[in-house]
Amino acid sequence: MSHTAIDPRVSVRHDTMSSVPALRTTDLIGRDAELEQLTAQLGIRTSGGEPSAQAMLVAGDAGVGKTRVLMALRDAALEAGWQVVAGHCLDLADSSLPYLPFSEILGRVMADRSDVATRVLDQHPTLARLQPGRRIRSSETASGDQALDRGNVYDAFGDLLSAVAEQAPLLVMVEDAHWADESTRDMLSFLFSRPVPGVSLVVSYRADDLHRRHPLRRQVAEWMRLRGVDRLQLEPLADDDVRLLVRALNPSTMSEAEYTSIVERAEGNPFFIEELVGAAWSGQVPGELADVLLVHLDRLDDTTRQVVRVVSVAGRQVSHELLAAVSDLGAAELEGALRNAVESHVLVASRGGTYAFRHALLGEAVYDDLLPGERVRLHADFVAALGEGRAVGTAAELAQHARRADDRPVAVRASIEAGEEALAVGGPSEAATHFLDALELIDTSRSPVTDVDAFALARRCAEALIASGRVPKAVKVLRARLATLPPDGSDIERGQLLTSLAAALMLTDTPESPRDIAAEAVELLRGAPPKLLARALLVHAQSLSGWHADEARAVALRALEIAERNDLTSLAVELHTTVAGLDPAGSASPSAGWRAAADRARRAGLVEPELRALYLLGRLHLDEGDLDTAVEVYREVIARSEVGGLTWSPYPAEARLLLAVALTHQGRLDEAWELLDVSGQNPPMVFEWLYFAHQMLITIGIRGEQKPKALERLRDYWGTDGLTAISSASAELMRAASADEGARAARVYDDVVATVVPLWHDWFQARLRLATLVIGAFANAAPRQSADERATAASEVERMMADGGRVIDFYAPYDGSHGPEYRMWVARRTAEHLRWRWLAQVDPPTSDELVEAWRGAEETALAYGSVPEIAQVRVRLAGVLRAAGDAAAAREVADLAREAAHAMRSTALAAELTAQGSAPAPATGADTATLTPRESEILALVAEGRSNGEIGKQLFISTKTVSVHVSNILAKLDAASRTEAAAVARRRGLI
Numbered sequence: 001m002s003h004t005a006i007d008p009r010v011s012v013r014h015d016t017m018s019s020v021p022a023l024r025t026t027d028l029i030g031r032d033a034e035l036e037q038l039t040a041q042l043g044i045r046t047s048g049g050e051p052s053a054q055a056m057l058v059a060g061d062a063g064v065g066k067t068r069v070l071m072a073l074r075d076a077a078l079e080a081g082w083q084v085v086a087g088h089c090l091d092l093a094d095s096s097l098p099y100l101p102f103s104e105i106l107g108r109v110m111a112d113r114s115d116v117a118t119r120v121l122d123q124h125p126t127l128a129r130l131q132p133g134r135r136i137r138s139s140e141t142a143s144g145d146q147a148l149d150r151g152n153v154y155d156a157f158g159d160l161l162s163a164v165a166e167q168a169p170l171l172v173m174v175e176d177a178h179w180a181d182e183s184t185r186d187m188l189s190f191l192f193s194r195p196v197p198g199v200s201l202v203v204s205y206r207a208d209d210l211h212r213r214h215p216l217r218r219q220v221a222e223w224m225r226l227r228g229v230d231r232l233q234l235e236p237l238a239d240d241d242v243r244l245l246v247r248a249l250n251p252s253t254m255s256e257a258e259y260t261s262i263v264e265r266a267e268g269n270p271f272f273i274e275e276l277v278g279a280a281w282s283g284q285v286p287g288e289l290a291d292v293l294l295v296h297l298d299r300l301d302d303t304t305r306q307v308v309r310v311v312s313v314a315g316r317q318v319s320h321e322l323l324a325a326v327s328d329l330g331a332a333e334l335e336g337a338l339r340n341a342v343e344s345h346v347l348v349a350s351r352g353g354t355y356a357f358r359h360a361l362l363g364e365a366v367y368d369d370l371l372p373g374e375r376v377r378l379h380a381d382f383v384a385a386l387g388e389g390r391a392v393g394t395a396a397e398l399a400q401h402a403r404r405a406d407d408r409p410v411a412v413r414a415s416i417e418a419g420e421e422a423l424a425v426g427g428p429s430e431a432a433t434h435f436l437d438a439l440e441l442i443d444t445s446r447s448p449v450t451d452v453d454a455f456a457l458a459r460r461c462a463e464a465l466i467a468s469g470r471v472p473k474a475v476k477v478l479r480a481r482l483a484t485l486p487p488d489g490s491d492i493e494r495g496q497l498l499t500s501l502a503a504a505l506m507l508t509d510t511p512e513s514p515r516d517i518a519a520e521a522v523e524l525l526r527g528a529p530p531k532l533l534a535r536a537l538l539v540h541a542q543s544l545s546g547w548h549a550d551e552a553r554a555v556a557l558r559a560l561e562i563a564e565r566n567d568l569t570s571l572a573v574e575l576h577t578t579v580a581g582l583d584p585a586g587s588a589s590p591s592a593g594w595r596a597a598a599d600r601a602r603r604a605g606l607v608e609p610e611l612r613a614l615y616l617l618g619r620l621h622l623d624e625g626d627l628d629t630a631v632e633v634y635r636e637v638i639a640r641s642e643v644g645g646l647t648w649s650p651y652p653a654e655a656r657l658l659l660a661v662a663l664t665h666q667g668r669l670d671e672a673w674e675l676l677d678v679s680g681q682n683p684p685m686v687f688e689w690l691y692f693a694h695q696m697l698i699t700i701g702i703r704g705e706q707k708p709k710a711l712e713r714l715r716d717y718w719g720t721d722g723l724t725a726i727s728s729a730s731a732e733l734m735r736a737a738s739a740d741e742g743a744r745a746a747r748v749y750d751d752v753v754a755t756v757v758p759l760w761h762d763w764f765q766a767r768l769r770l771a772t773l774v775i776g777a778f779a780n781a782a783p784r785q786s787a788d789e790r791a792t793a794a795s796e797v798e799r800m801m802a803d804g805g806r807v808i809d810f811y812a813p814y815d816g817s818h819g820p821e822y823r824m825w826v827a828r829r830t831a832e833h834l835r836w837r838w839l840a841q842v843d844p845p846t847s848d849e850l851v852e853a854w855r856g857a858e859e860t861a862l863a864y865g866s867v868p869e870i871a872q873v874r875v876r877l878a879g880v881l882r883a884a885g886d887a888a889a890a891r892e893v894a895d896l897a898r899e900a901a902h903a904m905r906s907t908a909l910a911a912e913l914t915a916q917g918s919a920p921a922p923a924t925g926a927d928t929a930t931l932t933p934r935e936s937e938i939l940a941l942v943a944e945g946r947s948n949g950e951i952g953k954q955l956f957i958s959t960k961t962v963s964v965h966v967s968n969i970l971a972k973l974d975a976a977s978r979t980e981a982a983a984v985a986r987r988r989g990l991i
Helices: 032-042 066-079 100-112 114-123 125-130 150-164 182-193 215-224 239-249 256-266 270-281 289-298 302-314 320-327 331-343 360-368 372-387 395-404 408-424 428-444 454-467 471-483 491-505 514-524 530-544 549-565 569-580 590-604 607-623 627-641 650-665 669-675 685-702 708-715 722-738 742-759 766-784 787-811 820-840 847-864 867-883 887-904 907-915 933-943 948-955 959-973 978-987
Strands: 055-060 083-088 170-175 199-206 229-233 317-319 347-349 354-357
Touching: 032 055, 032 066, 032 199, 032 229, 055 066, 055 215, 066 083, 066 170, 066 199, 083 100, 100 114, 100 125, 100 150, 100 170, 100 182, 114 125, 114 150, 125 150, 150 170, 150 182, 150 199, 170 182, 182 199, 182 215, 182 428, 215 229, 239 256, 239 270, 256 270, 289 360, 302 317, 302 320, 302 331, 302 354, 302 360, 302 372, 317 320, 320 331, 320 354, 320 372, 331 347, 331 354, 354 360, 372 395, 395 408, 395 428, 408 428, 408 454, 428 454, 428 471, 454 471, 454 491, 471 491, 491 514, 491 530, 514 530, 530 549, 530 569, 549 569, 569 590, 569 607, 590 607, 607 627, 607 650, 627 650, 650 669, 650 685, 650 867, 669 685, 685 708, 685 722, 708 722, 722 742, 722 766, 722 907, 742 766, 742 787, 766 787, 766 820, 787 820, 820 847, 820 867, 847 867, 867 887, 867 907, 867 933, 887 907, 933 948, 933 959, 933 978, 948 959, 959 978
Parallel strands: 055 199, 055 229, 083 170, 170 199
Antiparallel strands: 317 354, 347 354
């Protein structure tokens, strides 16, 4: 390998960006500053300092000159002795082709540095699936068990780049990332987050294409938060630069009116400038951009215009072979037309034998200018050429042409093939899109599509949807296919669909019972082949496991016997995971069983069963209060989910939330928040809002920030997932408690219960926590309530106590539900109720009863290890101890709570400490030094309008003692009345 560059064959100027045309002027006008920034930040041109970025994003509107800047950057890199290679994303509409730019880069390295490519491919065989030759349509498809290990592909591609960079720095360019498929975006995220030594990465995209819901929009935000990643925004050229570019493009004399027209109409966009100048050469300045774009075609002969129209139907680029097969022109005639189109700057040719429009907008304009019948005919010609083997192409390309040609049978089969190809390279989201296209074509076809099993396709589509995290959509697909079965239809077909439906329903919140559906599936499949029956029994056992463990175990063991007798390895592995959690009473913890099941699945290469076993293992540790181990296991789930592109499948996606929950309990709030910040990762909407709800629980509930609009937005998504509703409602309840608004808290409680009960059941366990938070909010409000308000509050508090009691009664028979978190909330409920009775003076408890209850709440919180709950309990325990006269203990507990509040940046906890007189005393100042801690407590209650008798009951001292303290306070503050004393105290910041 040459030390200066990868070799002229890879890094030559005209080949690096072969599918993207250059401007018609070689001068870089108006972009010197941008080029200087890129070369300096990437370290291509340095004055001895370290580069400030290892990756750059180049953003700008269509036609603003991104490609021209990157070509200049390429030239600068080559002159500095760097190696340069580029890959391009293409607009294939809905026919996504995973990892396309990286396949292009791999193909370039294989062609020109076969020794490097061969060495890396030998080390990483999975990379072979990205070879351009392997992306061509093939009869081979991959099953779910053969899906490409996405994590290995990432590592392999990184090793490939590292190997290339051994001799000289390497600049990798990826163009048009706004067209990137999900898999390509994920690969870019990997390369951004794990930079390869000696390799710099530049990615360009159209900024004006990134509408609000464009997947790249959020991904860019995510990339920008990574160290070593920076962005360059290409703005429109200044008017003076536009004039310079016009002169460079057309050195002939132009009138001022022509200059002014171009400057005004181009709005600084170099592409528009070129088109306007080109039209001006022929004496025309069109009024609409589409007209400007199409002027080039008017100067072409008929044959060339027809070839250009064919290219517009092909997409952004097309191979010479495919163009020859579709155009029906002789070799000489086609070559002449192509040469004319290239010389007229309509098309650009690459050394790889492909042709592309000089700009995508031009291709779009040509395509839109075709007559409807002409489009259909040309798409049909592409279908014929690809289908008859006269040219090669991907299944996704064939599907796209067949759909637009209204060739339903071919489109269906090609879409299915494209879906299988996407699964083979770890792209379940793209696969689901292709399968959905095929189902839609089948359902809307005027005549039956033969040789396609629509029921099997629906199940395969549901599998891909679930793997990509779109479970509700999978449910809809399965229900729709069930609806097409006649009443006397096949029991086996219905049974398989019901099995898939029950499995999907268990992964989402729904009022429908998966158990009943699974039981029906088992009955329908009793006479079916063993594999189908065992699968149905597995799903039935899983549906029973929550509340009917003994029955679930019996069903699972029966299914396991069938699976092992018939060598159904995959099913047997899944069944071992299910059985591990259903050990009879008195047996060992399922922890070892789930770990063994995960290891067994990993050895068998079965990713999804492994993820389920690990997820259940992590959930067990979380429920048992072993937060450290739960964090480790959940991180393992997320790491393993990268295999096969399963990041957003239900188990790892929910594991991400539960990892954040565990981190939150550990007090690692920033880590939890950042873990759930999935900007740019394009998760399914249900998880996006689920994560956002927990982020708001941290931000609003624990830290006390005011973001009411965020909570209002979350209300719209409560019904999508019970956990979303509970996390969001918890934040609202904690906010209401901080504002001393018990009545509002009760309304929030009623709203969330009304939402969650239909999804789960009446006495879901979190209802205990929610009811307890409401009681706490009423307790906070009690000191400022009138007697009538307290009477109203009493009925609400008793209602919350009754609801919490029903939850406790409901779970009493289930020993497994009595984990440390559950016990923490049982104790907290008792303590909050006594606190309310104390503060509201409704059958107030004794000081000993109150202190004992809050010490018990502290003990159970410590046993669980939840830092936020320990801090909250200690804040209130400090107030109770101070009221009971144990100032030293109160101070000790308050200091611990204050330290935790500071560590978590919780203004809510700090404010509650201050409100109850637990703020640390100022170092200097005579105003506060005159008051004792007890006088400060009494002053705060005086300011709330409490009488001496009420204060005495609340602080467990006599009315006469209160009177003495009040007299001392008035004297020290030089106040003539209680009202004046309260005003002076507020002015001095004493309360």
